[in-house]
Amino acid sequence: MKNSRHPAARSAWAVLLSLLVAIPLFPAVGCDLNDPDRDVKRLFPESTGYRTLYVSVAGKGGPELLHQIEARLGDSFKGLYETADVPYTMYQVYKGKDLIGYIHGVNQKGRYGGLQVFLALDLQGNIRSFYFQKLTSQVAKLLRDPSFGRQFEGLNLKDFYGYNVTTAATRGESRVAAIRNPAPQAEDDFRAALRAVKKNLILVDEFLLGNRYKE
Amino acid sequence: MSRQTSVLEAQNLTKIYRRGSEEILALDNVSLVVRPGEFLSFVGPSGSGKTTLINILGGLDNATSGRLKVGGRMIFDGRKGLSESELTRIRRQVFGYIFQKFYLVPTLTVEENVLLPFAFFKKPGSPDGALGLLKSLGLEKRTRHRPAELSGGEMQRVAIARALINKPEILLADEPTGNLDSKRSEEIGHVLKSLNQKEGLTILLVTHNAALARMAQRTITLRDGRISS
Amino acid sequence: MARRINVYQVAVKNLFRKKTRSALTVLGIGLSAWVLLSLLGFNRGYEAALNKDIDNMGFQVLVAAKGCPYEAATLMLKGGTGLRYMNESVIRDILRHPEVEKVTPMLMQAVFDPNKGESGGLSAYLGVDPATFPALKSYLKFKQGGWFTDTQAHEAVMGYEAAELEQREVGDLLLIPEKNIELKVAGVLTRSGTQDDGTIFVPLRMLQKEFGQEGRVTAVGIKVDRRADITALENKLYDLPDVQVVSMAQVKETIMSLVSTAKVMVLSIALIAILIAMLGVVNTILMSVIERYQEIGIIKSMGAMPWDVFRMIWTETVILCLLGGGVGIGFSVVLSKITDILIRRLLPYTPTGSLVAVDSGLAFLTIGVILGIGLVSGVYPAWRASRVRPLESIRSEGE
Numbered sequence: 001m002k003n004s005r006h007p008a009a010r011s012a013w014a015v016l017l018s019l020l021v022a023i024p025l026f027p028a029v030g031c032d033l034n035d036p037d038r039d040v041k042r043l044f045p046e047s048t049g050y051r052t053l054y055v056s057v058a059g060k061g062g063p064e065l066l067h068q069i070e071a072r073l074g075d076s077f078k079g080l081y082e083t084a085d086v087p088y089t090m091y092q093v094y095k096g097k098d099l100i101g102y103i104h105g106v107n108q109k110g111r112y113g114g115l116q117v118f119l120a121l122d123l124q125g126n127i128r129s130f131y132f133q134k135l136t137s138q139v140a141k142l143l144r145d146p147s148f149g150r151q152f153e154g155l156n157l158k159d160f161y162g163y164n165v166t167t168a169a170t171r172g173e174s175r176v177a178a179i180r181n182p183a184p185q186a187e188d189d190f191r192a193a194l195r196a197v198k199k200n201l202i203l204v205d206e207f208l209l210g211n212r213y214k215e
Numbered sequence: 216m217s218r219q220t221s222v223l224e225a226q227n228l229t230k231i232y233r234r235g236s237e238e239i240l241a242l243d244n245v246s247l248v249v250r251p252g253e254f255l256s257f258v259g260p261s262g263s264g265k266t267t268l269i270n271i272l273g274g275l276d277n278a279t280s281g282r283l284k285v286g287g288r289m290i291f292d293g294r295k296g297l298s299e300s301e302l303t304r305i306r307r308q309v310f311g312y313i314f315q316k317f318y319l320v321p322t323l324t325v326e327e328n329v330l331l332p333f334a335f336f337k338k339p340g341s342p343d344g345a346l347g348l349l350k351s352l353g354l355e356k357r358t359r360h361r362p363a364e365l366s367g368g369e370m371q372r373v374a375i376a377r378a379l380i381n382k383p384e385i386l387l388a389d390e391p392t393g394n395l396d397s398k399r400s401e402e403i404g405h406v407l408k409s410l411n412q413k414e415g416l417t418i419l420l421v422t423h424n425a426a427l428a429r430m431a432q433r434t435i436t437l438r439d440g441r442i443s444s
Numbered sequence: 445m446a447r448r449i450n451v452y453q454v455a456v457k458n459l460f461r462k463k464t465r466s467a468l469t470v471l472g473i474g475l476s477a478w479v480l481l482s483l484l485g486f487n488r489g490y491e492a493a494l495n496k497d498i499d500n501m502g503f504q505v506l507v508a509a510k511g512c513p514y515e516a517a518t519l520m521l522k523g524g525t526g527l528r529y530m531n532e533s534v535i536r537d538i539l540r541h542p543e544v545e546k547v548t549p550m551l552m553q554a555v556f557d558p559n560k561g562e563s564g565g566l567s568a569y570l571g572v573d574p575a576t577f578p579a580l581k582s583y584l585k586f587k588q589g590g591w592f593t594d595t596q597a598h599e600a601v602m603g604y605e606a607a608e609l610e611q612r613e614v615g616d617l618l619l620i621p622e623k624n625i626e627l628k629v630a631g632v633l634t635r636s637g638t639q640d641d642g643t644i645f646v647p648l649r650m651l652q653k654e655f656g657q658e659g660r661v662t663a664v665g666i667k668v669d670r671r672a673d674i675t676a677l678e679n680k681l682y683d684l685p686d687v688q689v690v691s692m693a694q695v696k697e698t699i700m701s702l703v704s705t706a707k708v709m710v711l712s713i714a715l716i717a718i719l720i721a722m723l724g725v726v727n728t729i730l731m732s733v734i735e736r737y738q739e740i741g742i743i744k745s746m747g748a749m750p751w752d753v754f755r756m757i758w759t760e761t762v763i764l765c766l767l768g769g770g771v772g773i774g775f776s777v778v779l780s781k782i783t784d785i786l787i788r789r790l791l792p793y794t795p796t797g798s799l800v801a802v803d804s805g806l807a808f809l810t811i812g813v814i815l816g817i818g819l820v821s822g823v824y825p826a827w828r829a830s831r832v833r834p835l836e837s838i839r840s841e842g843e
Contacts, residue, residue: 112619114611307747336747
């Protein structure tokens, strides 16, 4: 292409477009549903609406609450991104005026990137469904397979109290022991997912269920 | 200052209104002298020209011909009438007005309504506040009320107080009891009479109310723009 | 204590007669003041934010591979491999010019990531030379770690937001999809408020090797000597074969000219909004004068001169304008975030940082404009009121 009378102007377009396309600005990180209207309906087909709540550990109870949650998790909050002031988005799902369930997602460090683990729960805190909204893995296909998520259905926080997130050991009658890793080569992502589920359930218990499952 | 023999002198006042091509003779050669401290009432059927006369005497309007002196000063000498600003200056010094409708400002309290003229002009010798005047009119308990909270008679008394705050020489009252019942009308009549007798205030009153008219010292009857008696 | 009342107090109280009408008029003025102040703040803020973004690119001139820019963008949107390349030797040619202080080569590569978003998306990596790039981007600071340990290392430095999204810290791994290449995070940058926050930087040499682009770059950033004439250098660089020269000043100008069309449009709308609001003021005051015709007549009979009445009515206009201006400023402050979002929705390109920079100077200017237009608008109703003759107004009730 010949240089036009305003080559710099044409070049400016190139820079602009390349900036827009190739290096998108990432939004501030929370763990919201990508498309709440669509996703709530998918997870709760019987629903007619939902309400969104924004909570944080720092906002509710500060350092003391953080210690309590860490104790329940059996692990401390780590690193740059797992802090007391992380905002959590919780969805209350309605059918008409009746509350019928909850949806909540958490961020968790995976092997190659952040995992976003979402749970749909009934009013007692039992898992209705599990899925990865975000997962970077060479074997992502195996972990995203619905058969993996189905293993979590019916489980609740009581089951996860029997699971040690640091050693991956289970004790007692915990049904977590029955969950199989479909991708042994991605053991760290599998364990990250289990930690994410336990943390998810603890936060829901704390913010939505009134500590129904507090030990 | 020497006492004037007349506060108001009108000679051959005529007022013609033009409505399109039609000419209406509202006043026809009216002459009259008002002495200081007189209480004069003007009566007559509707259209007799009494309101027209009182408006001209009170500096609210100019006559078409004739002469008018107020307080010894020539207001109108048959040629050009005074400008609105000049009339305003005279009105300020000499006249106070009350009308059938009270025209109180609804957003101001009774006290503020009475003091309203001071926002524009304060005559030397006027009182510093309104309380004395309001008390003399029996309104000392209503100073903070708004007009909507007053009876018709009270509102007219407030209007009277407002008209008097700048110590006018002459009070013009055009149908002041037109909107009041007979009891209140009588009250107002007594107020006016009292002001005249105790304060020596010159009062020009236009009224259809015969009883009220009788409270005046002198009654002038108009008919078809002329003084008939 | 003697009580007095003045014309201004009467004017204030008059506005309370029809509270709803006064409130709606004030709201109308407030909305137009909000638009005006936001626009003035935007004029200031946008240019400042754009300057900051452009300055923060670090280089004043960018030399990129020649080609149809639209084609490049389209290809990138579709497959990520449509970029045009320059030979690295162009750096030598650029350095020959004495006006050039520093240069840094860059290679942009993108791959399709099936795990990205709902149905996959592009993941981009910017190959940079750790020896020269940091010097041109001196504002970049590290939250953790530092630049690459080696020019060929399989490492990455992540912008703050890119790292936060992936929950990456120093020592963590990243995966380049398609190629299945593992990178180790060597550093995480602090927030810079620029495009770099979302960028993943990798060593240039490593990227060239892994993507089969040895000896090639997509752009060269140039820092021009302070004393040099940038335009003269640009003109000389145009002579280089197969390159296009992008001056950041030109980029800024292009963006500003895009934006100025929008600005003119919004300014026109703001002025129309103000005129409409002022018509509202005139209507409100005029209606109020007509409703108070007789009362004004009485006030005249009490001794008010025409100027007194004019002053009283004009004061009502001033009060409405001042209140409206204040409300508009309040809206600007409270709704600044929403205004920012609205503008970002409207414009094709918005720099990072706050778009609307409102300060007390602009606030006063807005009030001044509103007041000025208000005073002019208020003349007619005030003049009408001052011309009322007591007799006519009293007689207008009629016998």
